[in-house]
Amino acid sequence: MESSETQKRLHRLETFEEGRDELNLAEFPLAAICNRYLDGTKTVVFEDTVWDDEKRKRLPRKLTISGSDRFGLPTAKDDDVLLACVQLSSLGNFTQREVHFSRYELLKLLRWPDETRYYRRLATSLRRWKGLTVYSDRAFYDKARRSWVNRDFGIFDNLYIYERDEVDKREASADSWLVWNEVVFGSFSAGYLKKLDWDLYLRLKDPVAKRLYRFLDKRFYHSDRLVLDLNELAFNKVRVSPNYNTAQAKRALMKGIRELEHLWDLRPAPEEKRFSKISRGKWEVEFQKRKRKKPTKNQIERSPNELSFKLTKRGIGPAMANELTEKFPAERIQTMIELFDWHNEKGEERGAGFLVAGIRSAEPYVMPKGFQTEAVRERKRREMAVANRKREEQRRRKQHSEHQKIKEENAPFEEFWKGLSSIKQQEFLAEALISTDRTKKEGFSRLKTLGGPAYEHYRQMILKEHFQRTIRLPDKSISITGR
Template identity: 50%
Template sequence: MKKKGTGNQQGRAAIADDSQNCQAATGVDEMNFAEFPLAAISKRIDNGKKTVTFEKVLFDRKERRNVVRRLTLSGSDRYGLPIVSDEDVLLACIQLTRLQGYQAPEVRFSRYELLKLLAWPDNTRNYQRLAQSLRRWKGLSIFSDRAFYDHAAQSWVNRDFSVFDNLLIYHRDGQSPSTPTGCSRFTWNEVIFNSFQAGYLKKLDWNLYLSLSSPIAKRLYRFLDKRFYYGNHVEIDLHELAVMKMRLSENYNAAQIKRALLKGIAELESKWELKPLPSSVQFERVAMGHWIARFQRRPKRKALDYPIKSGNTILDRFDRSSLAVELTRRGIGPAIASELVGNAASTVIQSMIELFDWYNKLGQIRGAGFLVQAIRNPDEIAFPRGFESSEQIAKRRTAQDSRIKRKRDFQSQREVSEHQMDSRRYEAFTAFWGGLPPVTQMQFEEQALSQAEPTKRLGYSRAKGDGGKLFEHYRTIILRDHFERTR
């Protein structure tokens, strides 16, 4: 037992060192989380607010009608809604899950290793801060009305779920690096874990993310990195970007929004591949009270290569140190574990660990000696029928992702064409409407309302008393429909 504890201590110390010193640690981000701001952009929630809602009306190509996508976040009475630093903690939990291979929704950890992954100082205040953050995520409920994308089903779904189903925080596990790992644990909700397993993930430069000082820069980096998948240019309504993506105040005017965004933009221009743009191009007023924000990405720099003499060409140093810890957890001494990690390819080690676990789970017990010999002599190992390593799964998913990408490229071209067509139709309607005198506009609106679809007319009537954006949305739809019917 003493020997095993020493291995854990050395392995965890290696993780701590690598999480801070690794030059190109590859992380991952869940695509829905990159799109929706689950945490506030500030350090506190004003007026103890415990529920926020984001809503947008979009045209659904499959149903050929406008639909409302609504995301509601509700925090617990005791811990409230997540704040800005909680987003870092949630991402760190995703990195821990990645290191454990997405094998199960339950992830075991110690607060010490989570602090080191976050590069937070190892002190009592941060242990308490981490516990509070995990509890805020545990208490958060997410209500999705066509807002959460189910990658496996390839559709937007109505789902109500939490982030964590269970959480256990072992309050003594942060006292020193020698404390055994895995004392604390959290369990992902099945909706989120299924998204992980379905591969709805994107790469995230973890070291770059941690180096960003501005919360706006961090959130903008994740959002733009996702959107740049379709090309090096992103254009979005300024108000939508500020409120629905960055979680800035709805009361901000355009000038305040631009000031808030510029600090984060400047940091991404200096540390990332965001291309500087003239202010008139970055933010353009296209109509009264309507602004567009534009972003461009520089051509990607060639990734720095850090060759490893041992042949570890896939996993970075952070991953290799975690493999040493995994070997010690399976009964291999720290010295042999270090030797294996230093001399064998990381993919081989990972595959043999998976094979070792597969045998033992079936009751066909294999000892540490089998694992050592399998790693040293992988050519002598024949994978049994029914076993599939993560490398094999990754190759299969890569082929599947390639097919999906071709499909997305085709859909993207269709979306651009449809967007251009819709823009021309909107410009024609705007020119027509602006040329009518007020009296004629009133008559036209009465005719349009009388011939509108019942659902649209009902929405118009319900929203008319309150006015605001929802009413203007229904009114514009009804007017445009009648214009296109009669022009």
Template identity: 35%
Template structure:
């Protein structure tokens, strides 16, 4: 099987709602570094949401911290998480916090070549995910409490085992010797059903990390309504992960290739810049999307969790949508 060409049987993937909302990795494929070439050990994503009780927008912040030796996650790390979620769903349906897997199984889901280079790449991903700490401030949805937690610090995996590579076919019925264990907080979210379907066939066919990130974020938002609009900077920098800038022209240019990918697969309806971007006032712009005609053929699926996504983003009455970002 060619790289980036996963089999159709992997359409029925899963995504955890909080991970669909905010990135947990740098957007570039290479490790982000500082001016002196050292790996970064911290990254922050900021946005806002409408709080119906306070009747105003409140700030949200997700902070990624790790050791400088391991470095921050890259898009490949999020690919591995999605492959593990698929394995957990179609294995014991999230019945255990431990997910057994074979590296070859994950490679097939993600479209990675089954070779030693991919094996070492996977090892690096697991090391980064093990050392990663995520702090959610007013941004972690608790489906049981039907609200956002004030502050939650967690990770994705608490421990893992990467078994030695062996030659020859695996014995029928044998349990894969490699495994990961979800952190308690993350596994609790999975058990509470805070997950949604995600078409992995479409996801892994997208070429750019920007398009993949937008696909996950918008796939969640389109569940409630076929049209979605929000503050441009919050969308591009807070939820997609572009480097923060107030230069609207730069953001438009960076988003353009990913938007074209999503338009080409009919996930979103093509739009001219005058339709896609609306100027509210000097310095405040909004971006608008309408789901494409073919989205319903596979990617728009009923969420399995109970998150009320009208509490975030811009799936609220128009008057609320016109409120500027809190930043």
């Protein structure tokens, strides 16, 4: 049974929306946007220039990231996991370098399915970040010193993953923990952070859209209009494949840009206006932030409940949001919010009017093909998890039964063999090799010098077959598959 404190913590993680992003990580993302670095690449270098206030000129800067031999470099999913770890620290107001958590809690925060493979994926991501080293030559901004500095550091100093998180997930005990590197945590403590719409970030599907959202949201702080070098943006900030030509880089960016135009405050623009050719091989890309009238913080705080808050986040005024939550069932409102998000994530833009009309509709709304509410998906995930646990339990029982059967079948031979002296054992083996067939004898001879499990398997098989032939037990046979 979950404690009330655990329930509150899980609810807070599931409904978490206003997050934080570290500005160095938004400027120089450390993860790829795809899985290409799983090809064995362990080190990547990025170079550009930065303005130095003291020297009054632009100076070169370089960022080198190097992954471990075992886990390699981070990819797009790993970026989500690291950002989720930042949110865990944000929930604690960045007061402690050591953060305690469970993988179940991280799944809830990331809104990933509660399935075995996702527990394993989380562990891999965390270890991948633990193995990463960052070498910064003027690429890391130290807010406390107000300058770009040289720093060589990791992301986590220490990491402990409680392997029974999956079994004990309903307890949600924070038995795993990580310790941020002091350089990274120092940036947290110095407040080199920006707000991050965590709900929006998770609704973005394309890794390019997620990367662009973090980078542009940082840059829009100074201006609502940005003009950037295409190669600089694509290769050093978003990190599309370095093998892409200009056309491929533009296509990769446009997919993420279109998603941000639908879900975020990025002003739509046709591709021919988005990209401008300056000279041979040189292109620029322009972004403008769309001005939207959003509810003020005070207005949102006056929303009486969580559903009202969600409605105001999607463009409905606080008064209307309160009215809808008072008059209509919570289940209907939640379903329409999810449908609203589903359409917009597919690029089928829907406004606040669609959401209001759907909630107020006198007839049940006919759901489009392919749409499922989160409640339905969660029920299916639970059913699948139960089925998987049953299959795993059956497999373990079968494996245990087979192991016991083999043990019982092999008991007469084991007793016989232990009763022989070392000399008698060698004599018995010599007899067994004479009487065994040619294939087994050749396998035994080939593997004898190497040793190891394969050799021992051949040896046991030959010995047990000879024991069966010479002792001739009438009621029991000796398993030749046991090792």
